[in-house]
Amino acid sequence: MTQQKRPKKSVSFAIVGSGGAGALTAGSIVLEAAGQTGWYGMMNRSVGPQIRGGEAGALLRLANHPVDCMNAEFDLLIAIDWKNVERFSAEMPVRPGGTIIADPALGDVPEIVTRSGAEVKLVPIKDLAASVKGGRANMVAAGLAAQLIGLTEEALTEIVNARIGAKGEAAVANSLACARAGMQAAAELGLGNTLEIGDAYQQEQGRWLITGNEAVGLGAVRGGVRFAAGYPITPATEVLEWLAAALPEAGGTLVQAEDELASVNMILGASFGGRASITATSGPGLSLMIETLGLAVASEIPLVVVDVMRCGPSTGIATKSEQSDLNVAVNGFHGDAPHVVVAPISVADCLYTAQWSVYLAEAMQTPVILLSDQALGQSRVVMKRPANLSFVGKRKTYAGASADDRYLRYALTADGVSEMAIPGVTGGQHTADGLTHSVSGAPSSSGVDQQEQMDKRRRKIEDFDYGIHWGETFGEGKTVILTWGSLTAPAREAQRRLAEEGIAVKVVAPRLLAPFPHEGLEGALKDAERILVVEQSHAGQFRTYLRANTDLPGEARHFHRPGPNLIGAREITQQIKDWVNQ
Numbered sequence: 001m002t003q004q005k006r007p008k009k010s011v012s013f014a015i016v017g018s019g020g021a022g023a024l025t026a027g028s029i030v031l032e033a034a035g036q037t038g039w040y041g042m043m044n045r046s047v048g049p050q051i052r053g054g055e056a057g058a059l060l061r062l063a064n065h066p067v068d069c070m071n072a073e074f075d076l077l078i079a080i081d082w083k084n085v086e087r088f089s090a091e092m093p094v095r096p097g098g099t100i101i102a103d104p105a106l107g108d109v110p111e112i113v114t115r116s117g118a119e120v121k122l123v124p125i126k127d128l129a130a131s132v133k134g135g136r137a138n139m140v141a142a143g144l145a146a147q148l149i150g151l152t153e154e155a156l157t158e159i160v161n162a163r164i165g166a167k168g169e170a171a172v173a174n175s176l177a178c179a180r181a182g183m184q185a186a187a188e189l190g191l192g193n194t195l196e197i198g199d200a201y202q203q204e205q206g207r208w209l210i211t212g213n214e215a216v217g218l219g220a221v222r223g224g225v226r227f228a229a230g231y232p233i234t235p236a237t238e239v240l241e242w243l244a245a246a247l248p249e250a251g252g253t254l255v256q257a258e259d260e261l262a263s264v265n266m267i268l269g270a271s272f273g274g275r276a277s278i279t280a281t282s283g284p285g286l287s288l289m290i291e292t293l294g295l296a297v298a299s300e301i302p303l304v305v306v307d308v309m310r311c312g313p314s315t316g317i318a319t320k321s322e323q324s325d326l327n328v329a330v331n332g333f334h335g336d337a338p339h340v341v342v343a344p345i346s347v348a349d350c351l352y353t354a355q356w357s358v359y360l361a362e363a364m365q366t367p368v369i370l371l372s373d374q375a376l377g378q379s380r381v382v383m384k385r386p387a388n389l390s391f392v393g394k395r396k397t398y399a400g401a402s403a404d405d406r407y408l409r410y411a412l413t414a415d416g417v418s419e420m421a422i423p424g425v426t427g428g429q430h431t432a433d434g435l436t437h438s439v440s441g442a443p444s445s446s447g448v449d450q451q452e453q454m455d456k457r458r459r460k461i462e463d464f465d466y467g468i469h470w471g472e473t474f475g476e477g478k479t480v481i482l483t484w485g486s487l488t489a490p491a492r493e494a495q496r497r498l499a500e501e502g503i504a505v506k507v508v509a510p511r512l513l514a515p516f517p518h519e520g521l522e523g524a525l526k527d528a529e530r531i532l533v534v535e536q537s538h539a540g541q542f543r544t545y546l547r548a549n550t551d552l553p554g555e556a557r558h559f560h561r562p563g564p565n566l567i568g569a570r571e572i573t574q575q576i577k578d579w580v581n582q
Contacts, residue, residue: 010063011149012071014092015141017080019047019054022138026080027058028380029163030145033155035209035382040066042347042381046088047319055084059092062149066383068346068489072570074098076148077113078141080125082106085113090565094118099191101125101144121189128181134174135181143182148191153180206385212350212376213280216306217242219354220278224362224393225304226252227275229266231259231285234318235374236308239280260285264292264305271296271303272432274422276358276393280306283325284315286369290332293367297337297457299432300410300418302361302368302395306354309373311563320564321374323485323536326545329369330514336454338461340364341514343371345472345488347381353511355391356469362393364460365420371513373536375486375566395420401427409441412452416460462515470512470520477504478529478554479576484509484542486566487534493569494576503580516549529554532575538562 015030017023024045031043041062048054061070073095079085079102089112094100098118102109103125114120123144129135139160146156153176160175210218217239220228228247230240244254252275257263260281267277281289286307296303309325311317329341340360344353354370361368398407398421409430411418421428430441436453438444474492481491488509495505508524510517525531531552535542543558559575561567 008063008065010061010065010067010071011076012059012061012074013076013078013145013149014057014059014074015078015080015138015145016055016057016085016088016092017138017141018083019056021056021080022136023056023080023141024058026138026142026145027060029142029156029159030149030151031060031062031380031382032209033146033151033159034062034149035207036158037151037155039064040207040382042067042070042379044070044375044379046091048084048087055087057088057092068348068381069493069569072568073116076145077101077118078144079103079106079109079113080137080141082110082113085110089113099148101186121191123182123185123189125182128185129178132174132177132181134171135178136175137178139175139178140182140185143179143184144186145182146179147183147186153183207382208385209380209382210347211238211378211380212344212347212372213238213308213378214242215347215350216280216344216354216370216372216377217246219351219356220304220358221246221250221252222351222389223355223358223391224276225278225358226250227267227270227277228252228254228279229257229263229270229277230254230279230281231257231263233260233282233285235310235321235378236280236282236285236306238377239306239308243278260288261292264289264303267303268292268296268301271301272299272423276302276362278304278306278358280308282308282310282318283312283328286325286328287332290328290334293339293369294333294335294337295434296367297333297339298434300365300420300457301432302365302393304354304357304361304368304370306370306372308377309371317564319374321486321536321566322563323371323373323487324538324541324562325371326513326537326541327539329371330545336458338458339366339514340368340461340512341371342368342512343485343510344376345485345509345511347376347379348383348386349511350376351386352389355389356511358393359391360464362395363417364464365395365417366457366461371485373486397422398425398428400425406440408439410437410439410453410456412439412456415463416456416458466512466517466520468520470517471508471510471524473509473524474507475499475505477506478527479504479580480506480508480525480528480531481534481572481576482508482525482531482546482552483534484513487536490567490569491534491572494572497569497573498576501577503576505576513545516545518550522550525553528552530579531556532572532579533558533560534567534572534575535560536563536567
């Protein structure tokens with residue numbers, strides 16, 4: 001008997017409170033429990049720059065199918081408190097007919113939250129927590145969410161035991177008692193079981209719960225990285241935290257440097273010594289690293305720099321997302337310094353792109369900048385287990401001198417890549433610095449050497465075979481959404497919504513940004529009649545970069561804005577509908 005295809009369903013909700021109230025912990029517990037039950041899902045975080053006392057929100061979407069972006073509106077909002085809610089309420093609008101759960105002890109629900117017409121339900125969250133010795137309001141909130149979306153107490157129990165079991169039986173019992181109180185309160189409101197997941201979904205095995213930052217770390221290790229150095233910076237720190245634990249298990253090392261300058265110079269030295277190396281930072285750190293990256297170009301030393309972008313300029317909004325480091329990543333080096341810039345297009349793709357980055361850096365002996373952002377890096381998703389990839393970084397190395405051999409570190413080869421000697425190899429002595437040099441590495445002021453080495457470095461980047469990995473295309477249609485990075489997921493969601501209304505749309509998302517992927521991108525766009533370029537930057541950096549490198553076919557329009565409010569699927573859908581229906 002053929003099983004009927006189950007319709008796609010999803011539910012979106014938010015748990016909010018002041019920093020330190022535990023909203024993010026509650027959200028992550030519910031997400032993990034849902035994943036164990038058989039659901040897919042994702043959680044974004046919305047926090048202020050304060051350590052404690054600022055705003056904090058866990059934004060979740062759960063579904064019976066893989067999801068990579070949030071819905072435009074939320075079905076449910078649970079408030080542990082209303083402190084600073086005005087700072088981020090625009091990020092979590094509750095749909096008309098949705099539900100807001102608030103503690104009556106907190107006073108009236110702010111008008112900025114209720115203006116959509118959502119129904120308000122009152123639950124004494126703090127009193128319920130206080131009724132349990134050592135109780136926490138965030139666990140009451142977790143219980144409310146669990147009941148409202150149909151999670152069982154058993155599912156929560158498993159995750160709470162795993163999360164806080166080390167704190168002792170009393171801590172686990174108190175947390176579960178608070179969760180049960182929340183579930184009971186929600187049941188008394190007559191709410192629950194919003195989303196049903198059938199047995200066929202529960203039986204699927206091999207789910208992963210991972211963030212984009214963790215996926216970048218895993219991709220780097222799989223690609224061969226065995227040394228990392230870094231200085232903590234929001235929102236990239238989790239890459240370094242993950243590597244700190246994972247590298248020693250793979251025979252590698254992570255060093256916390258005193259600043260970004262030290263970290264990039266450490267990985268330069270480690271790579272010169274033969275170890276595939278990586279660092280992670282955000283925009284301000286990348287700016288500090290540029291001079292050393294130019295040295296890596298000139299001395300042809302491979303390394304990977306991960307830039308998890310945030311709102312700028314300067315400190316900007318360090319905890320929010322934007323795509324505004326494109327210009328500095330592509331064009332920020334002084335002099336003509338060809339290098340590689342790539343960008344993952346989903347949380348899962350962070351693993352793929354990081355592993356590919358190591359492969360590219362090692363194969364071409366060049367620096368690679370991986371542009372992620374806060375929306376990708378700090379989103380946690382339940383997803384299918386990804387396939388193992390074949391990308392493993394392998395550089396062209398010098399085996400050592402023979403009797404008549406003279407080592408030419410920067411020999412002019414057909415592919416532009418020369419043999420790289422590891423320190424200590426017989427006959428491999430050479431000068432590696434930022435000066436113009438001859439084929440041997442000896443400093444030179446010759447115009448011939450400058451021309452030849454510049455051509456060599458450009459040739460190896462531009463002539464490299466990037467294959468099908470340059471980017472991704474989804475669907476077919478004369479109307480195209482052209483985007484990159486974290487906006488690929490909402491573009492694909494818009495594509496699905498438009499298909500339901502009979503509007504065929506193709507989504508094109510380059511993974512390779514520099515060198516410009518002329519063949520792949522121009523081939524993907526050749527039949528386009530309308531192209532909507534979508535990006536999260538104030539100045540329209542991606543659109544400017546496209547115009548500088550290619551002539552887009554057909555008619556092109558541009559939809560962009562800065563962070564922190566992310567461009568969503570509904571907005572992209574409306575942009576296309578308004579255009580098509582003109």
